[in-house]
Amino acid sequence: MNDKIFLRDVVGNYMLDIGSKDEKIVVVNADLMGTCRNKNFVEKNPNRSFNVGIAEQNMISFSAGLASEGFKPYAFTMAPFMSMRACEQVRTDVAYGNKNVKLISVYSGLSGGISGPTHWAIEDCGIMCSIPNMIVVEPSDKIEAEKLLNISTKIEKPMYFRITTESVVSIYNSNTKFELGKANIPVNGDDGAIICSGVTVQYAIEASKIIKEKTRKNFKVIDMHTIKPIDESAIIEAAKTKHIIVAQDHNVIGGLGSMVASVIAKNNLDVDFKILGIPDTYGVIGHAGYLYNKYGYDTEGIIKASLEMLLK
Amino acid sequence: MKSKIIQDLENKSLIIKTNLLNLATKESIHIGGDLSSADIMTVLWQYKIKYNIEDPKDENRDRFILSKGHASALLNFEQSMLGCFKEELVYSEYAKDGGMFAMHACDLKNPYVEVSTGSLGHGLPIACGIAMGLKLKQNKKNYVYVLMGDGEQSEGSVWEAAMNAVKYKLGNLVVFIDNNNLEADGSINDITSLGDIGNKYKAFGWNVININGNDIESIVNAVDNLPKSDSEIPTVVVAHTIKGCGVTFMENNVRWHAGKISQEQYDMAISSLQNKGGANNE
Numbered sequence A: 001m002n003d004k005i006f007l008r009d010v011v012g013n014y015m016l017d018i019g020s021k022d023e024k025i026v027v028v029n030a031d032l033m034g035t036c037r038n039k040n041f042v043e044k045n046p047n048r049s050f051n052v053g054i055a056e057q058n059m060i061s062f063s064a065g066l067a068s069e070g071f072k073p074y075a076f077t078m079a080p081f082m083s084m085r086a087c088e089q090v091r092t093d094v095a096y097g098n099k100n101v102k103l104i105s106v107y108s109g110l111s112g113g114i115s116g117p118t119h120w121a122i123e124d125c126g127i128m129c130s131i132p133n134m135i136v137v138e139p140s141d142k143i144e145a146e147k148l149l150n151i152s153t154k155i156e157k158p159m160y161f162r163i164t165t166e167s168v169v170s171i172y173n174s175n176t177k178f179e180l181g182k183a184n185i186p187v188n189g190d191d192g193a194i195i196c197s198g199v200t201v202q203y204a205i206e207a208s209k210i211i212k213e214k215t216r217k218n219f220k221v222i223d224m225h226t227i228k229p230i231d232e233s234a235i236i237e238a239a240k241t242k243h244i245i246v247a248q249d250h251n252v253i254g255g256l257g258s259m260v261a262s263v264i265a266k267n268n269l270d271v272d273f274k275i276l277g278i279p280d281t282y283g284v285i286g287h288a289g290y291l292y293n294k295y296g297y298d299t300e301g302i303i304k305a306s307l308e309m310l311l312k
Numbered sequence B: 001m002k003s004k005i006i007q008d009l010e011n012k013s014l015i016i017k018t019n020l021l022n023l024a025t026k027e028s029i030h031i032g033g034d035l036s037s038a039d040i041m042t043v044l045w046q047y048k049i050k051y052n053i054e055d056p057k058d059e060n061r062d063r064f065i066l067s068k069g070h071a072s073a074l075l076n077f078e079q080s081m082l083g084c085f086k087e088e089l090v091y092s093e094y095a096k097d098g099g100m101f102a103m104h105a106c107d108l109k110n111p112y113v114e115v116s117t118g119s120l121g122h123g124l125p126i127a128c129g130i131a132m133g134l135k136l137k138q139n140k141k142n143y144v145y146v147l148m149g150d151g152e153q154s155e156g157s158v159w160e161a162a163m164n165a166v167k168y169k170l171g172n173l174v175v176f177i178d179n180n181n182l183e184a185d186g187s188i189n190d191i192t193s194l195g196d197i198g199n200k201y202k203a204f205g206w207n208v209i210n211i212n213g214n215d216i217e218s219i220v221n222a223v224d225n226l227p228k229s230d231s232e233i234p235t236v237v238v239a240h241t242i243k244g245c246g247v248t249f250m251e252n253n254v255r256w257h258a259g260k261i262s263q264e265q266y267d268m269a270i271s272s273l274q275n276k277g278g279a280n281n282e
Helices: A007-021 A039-044 A056-068 A079-085 A087-095 A124-129 A142-154 A200-215 A232-239 A256-266 A288-294 A299-311 B004-024 B031-048 B069-082 B087-093 B123-136 B156-167 B188-192 B197-204 B216-224 B263-276
Strands: A025-029 A049-051 A072-078 A102-106 A135-137 A159-162 A184-187 A192-196 A219-223 A226-228 A243-251 A272-278 B063-066 B144-149 B173-179 B207-212 B235-240
Touching: A007 A025, A007 A039, A007 A102, A007 A142, A025 A039, A025 A056, A039 A049, A056 A072, A056 A079, A056 A087, A056 B123, A056 B156, A072 A079, A079 A087, A079 A102, A079 A124, A079 A159, A087 B123, A124 A135, A124 A159, A124 A226, A124 A243, A124 A256, A142 A159, A184 A200, A192 A200, A192 A232, A192 A256, A192 A299, A200 A219, A200 A243, A200 A299, A219 A232, A226 A256, A232 A243, A232 A256, A243 A256, A243 A299, A256 A272, A272 A299, A288 A299, B004 B031, B004 B069, B004 B087, B004 B216, B004 B263, B031 B069, B031 B144, B031 B173, B031 B216, B063 B069, B063 B123, B069 B087, B123 B144, B123 B156, B123 B173, B156 B197, B197 B207, B197 B235, B207 B216
Parallel strands: A025 A049, A025 A072, A072 A102, A102 A159, A135 A159, A192 A219, A192 A243, A243 A272, B063 B144, B144 B173, B173 B235, B207 B235
Antiparallel strands: A135 A226, A184 A219
16 A cells, blocks of 8 residues: 555644645644644744643633634644533634634544543544534545645634544545535445545545455445535435445544434435444553454454445 | 713713613623622723724724623623613513523624623633734734633633733733622632732733722723733733622622512612712712
C-alpha cells in the first residue's frame, strides 16, 4: 500500500494554507499547539494566534467572542477536552449563538491508546451530533482532510473536526469531488455496504478486498466524512444491498452507527444491520491497534462481521 | 447639590426599578439582583455606553455583555428606555410562549443582546474574545462592558479569563461586579469564602476600583474616570450593592433572589422606593 499519514500533521500544517488566503482566520490553542501541530501557522502569524493556556473552556468562549467580531477562529485541543471539558461553552457560546468557530479535535476515539481513558474520546460524536447548529466531520485521508478544511472556510457555522492520531493511508486524489454532507464511495459493490469514517475507512477498504477474494462478494465502502448532517440517500442506497455494517472508532452508542440506525428506522429500511465499535466500556489499556482489534473494528473485525452477516 | 445629570439618572433608575416591580407582579423575575444592579445598569445604558439603536451591530458601538444573564428583565427595560423597542413589549413578550425575551438574556429574537447568557461564568471569557477582536481590528475607541454577579465568581472559567485579559492587555475591557453579598442559597461568604474580590483581581494584575454600586454619583464618577480604551490593563469595578436595593422588605433577603410579588407587596415596594429614592440617600 502507501505511506502512513498522520492527519493531525496534515490538518495542523494545512492551517497555514487556508490562513494565507483569509486574514480573518485565527488560531486558538490551549497549550497543545505542539500536539495539534499548528506551530507553523502560529510562527508565521503571531498576531492571529492565541494560546490561552490550559483552559479549554476559556479557549472556546474566547473563540466565540472573536467570532462575534467577525473573525474565523480555529480552536485546537484533544477531542475529550473539546467535547467534554468545554462542552457547555461549545453548546452555549458557540452553537446557541451559531458562531463561526471551528473546533479541531485530535485524539478522537481510542487513538489516544496508551494515554488511557482520560485521553480517549469515545463519546464526542454523540455529544456533538446532539448539539443544534453543529456540523460534525471526520476525514479519512490527507486529501479529504484538506478539502474539508477548505470547505470549512466557506461555511459560517460551527463545525467539529474529529481527527485521529492513528496513521491513515492515501485514498483519494486531488480530482476527487468533495461535498459536505455527501458521502464518498471509494469502493463500489452490491452485496453489502460498510459505512465508516476517519481511521476505519482504510480498514473497510482492505476488508472489502479480502471479502471479495474469499467470497467473490462485492462490499461497497461508504466514507461518511460528514457525520452530521448525514447523507441519508447514501444509506438508503446502501440498504439495497441488504447488508449494512458500520465501523466506527466510538462507543457503539451515539456514534456514526447511531446516526445510520436512525436513518434506517426513519425510512423503515429492510436490511441486516450491525454496528462495530467500543462496547460501552472504558475497557483496557493498550495501543490503538490492539484496542481496534480487541473491539473488532479493524480490518480483521470488519471481515469477520461481514462474513457472519453473509452466512446468516 | 447634585448635578442635573445625576438627578436625571436617579429618576431613570427609579423608573426602571418601578418597571421591574410591575413586571414582578405578572412574572417571576430575578428581582433581588435586578434591583441591586439597576443603578449600575442605568448609568451604563442611559449615560455611558456608546450605542446606536438603529444598528445593534454598528462597528463603533460599545459592547455590553450581561454575564449575570438572569438580570434579563433589567436589561430589557434599560434597552427599551434607550429606545431599542417599546416598553410595552417587555410586558407583553417577557417569558411568553413564542415571546421575544427569556428569563435569561437571549439573542434569538432580541437583536440588542450582544451574546446570549444565563449559564454563569461565560460572559467574561466571551468578552475577552470580543475585546481582543476589537484590538485586532484596530478599534481603539470602544469599550467592552461586562456585568457579573459576585456569586458568579465561584465559576473557574471567570479566573481563566481573568488571567487571559491581563495577558492580552485588554485595557478596553471594563467589568462591573454586582457585589450584593447574596447568592441563590444564601450569603456569599458562607457558601464560597470569596473574601475580598478586589484584592483577588488586583493579584491577577487588574486595575481595581471599589465603589458604592447603589449610588448613582459614585457610579458616574467611576465611569467618567475609566482608563482610556486603548490602555493595556483591564478594569474591574467592584460595586458594593444591596440585594433588593430600595425595597425595604427585599433588602439583604435571600428570599427575593427570584420571585413574583402580589399587588399588596407591589404597593409596599413602591412606597418604600419613593421614600428612599434609593437605599443610600439617607
